[in-house]
Amino acid sequence: MKLPNFEYLAPSSPAEVVALLAAHPGEAKIIAGGQSLLPTMAFRLAQPAYLVDLRNVEGMNRIVIDDSGVRLGARTRWRDIEDDARLATAHPLLKEAITHVAHYQVRNRGTVGGSLAHADPAAEMPCIAATCEAELTLLGPEGERRMKAADFFLGPLTTALSDDEMILEVRLPRWPAQRRWAFLEFARRPGDFALGGVALYYDLDAENRACNTHIGVVGACYYSKRLPIAESALDGKRVDAETARAVARAASEEADPTSDFHASAEYRKSLVGTLLERALVTAAQRTS
Numbered sequence: 081m082k083l084p085n086f087e088y089l090a091p092s093s094p095a096e097v098v099a100l101l102a103a104h105p106g107e108a109k110i111i112a113g114g115q116s117l118l119p120t121m122a123f124r125l126a127q128p129a130y131l132v133d134l135r136n137v138e139g140m141n142r143i144v145i146d147d148s149g150v151r152l153g154a155r156t157r158w159r160d161i162e163d164d165a166r167l168a169t170a171h172p173l174l175k176e177a178i179t180h181v182a183h184y185q186v187r188n189r190g191t192v193g194g195s196l197a198h199a200d201p202a203a204e205m206p207c208i209a210a211t212c213e214a215e216l217t218l219l220g221p222e223g224e225r226r227m228k229a230a231d232f233f234l235g236p237l238t239t240a241l242s243d244d245e246m247i248l249e250v251r252l253p254r255w256p257a258q259r260r261w262a263f264l265e266f267a268r269r270p271g272d273f274a275l276g277g278v279a280l281y282y283d284l285d286a287e288n289r290a291c292n293t294h295i296g297v298v299g300a301c302y303y304s305k306r307l308p309i310a311e312s313a314l315d316g317k318r319v320d321a322e323t324a325r326a327v328a329r330a331a332s333e334e335a336d337p338t339s340d341f342h343a344s345a346e347y348r349k350s351l352v353g354t355l356l357e358r359a360l361v362t363a364a365q366r367t368s
């Protein structure tokens with residue numbers, strides 16, 4: 081289907097982007113990789129009169145790694161994350177999760193900021209942001225503000241971003257070398273959106289018990305968020321087969337997916353339990 085008519089704008093700084101959004105309230109949309117927005121427009125689910133392209137805005141595709149963690153500019157593509165060998169140690173959970181995003185062609189264009197703003201609960205990046213306590217930097221007419229991912233995702237395809245704001249970058253806190261982690265998901269075909277997935281990490285205390293457990297899901301909650309009940313079922317325990325089963329059961333009960341054309345809610349809940357049990361085994365076997 082052909083796209084509806086729109087006027088194309090290509091500003092060169094974040095301030096200009098925000099000024100254009102503010103000049104056309106409710107009528108302008110940012111375009112980054114176009115991999116979610118253009119299909120939405122083709123189906124007439126969105127008909128913005130103006131598209132504000134980020135391609136000429138410099139410095140928005142930087143990956144910065146320092147003592148505080150990893151900062152991803154909003155225009156960082158999946159491909160940039162895949163190609164950055166530093167992330168294998170700086171944030172292995174992110175790097176692994178991104179390998180599950182779509183196909184090569186989509187990964188070559190799709191961006192971190194676009195995925196966070198689109199806020200699909202079946203997408204990997206919102207899951208990683210929510211699970212890892214990411215912080216987003218937003219820019220609007222009043223200046224910058226920072227927001228935790230936990231406050232950013234409000235519902236499926238719904239965020240706390242205003243019409244005249246943009247995402248500048250997302251920060252993932254520092255990743256300790258000894259952390260245990262796993263990311264697993266299941267899709268019918270490689271590259272398809274997952275029917276369900278889990279992101280897991282925890283640290284070990286002096287007595288080899290799990291602490292600081294973080295669990296998030298892909299495609300199995302109303303929006304991207306953590307599963308605090310399942311997390312507390314693991315904290316303070318040694319990770320053995322019995323604990324893994326109990327935590328997986330808790331996660332399965334806590335997940336609140338919806339049924340759709342692809343799978344029922346019951347199936348997705350069961351999938352979360354199965355994947356999390358496997359993820360716990362994988363994470364426990366990791367030595368770094």
Ligand SMILES: Cc1cc2nc3c(=O)[nH]c(=O)nc-3n(C[C@H](O)[C@H](O)[C@H](O)COP(=O)(O)OP(=O)(O)OC[C@H]3O[C@@H](n4cnc5c(N)ncnc54)[C@H](O)[C@@H]3O)c2cc1C
Binds near residue numbers: 114116118197205241
């Ligand atoms: C065939 C196919 C398969 C896919 N499979 C997957 C998958 O398995 N997993 C997955 O996670 N995704 C998948 N995607 C989605 C893909 O990853 C998208 O690229 C991504 O969700 C959106 O990024 P984008 O840069 O293309 O954003 P765009 O499509 O350009 O924009 C999406 C939305 O974000 C807004 N936006 C973009 N950048 C900003 C910004 N900096 N600040 C504020 N708002 C902004 C836009 O206005 C728009 O509302 C798939 C897409 C396709 C076409």
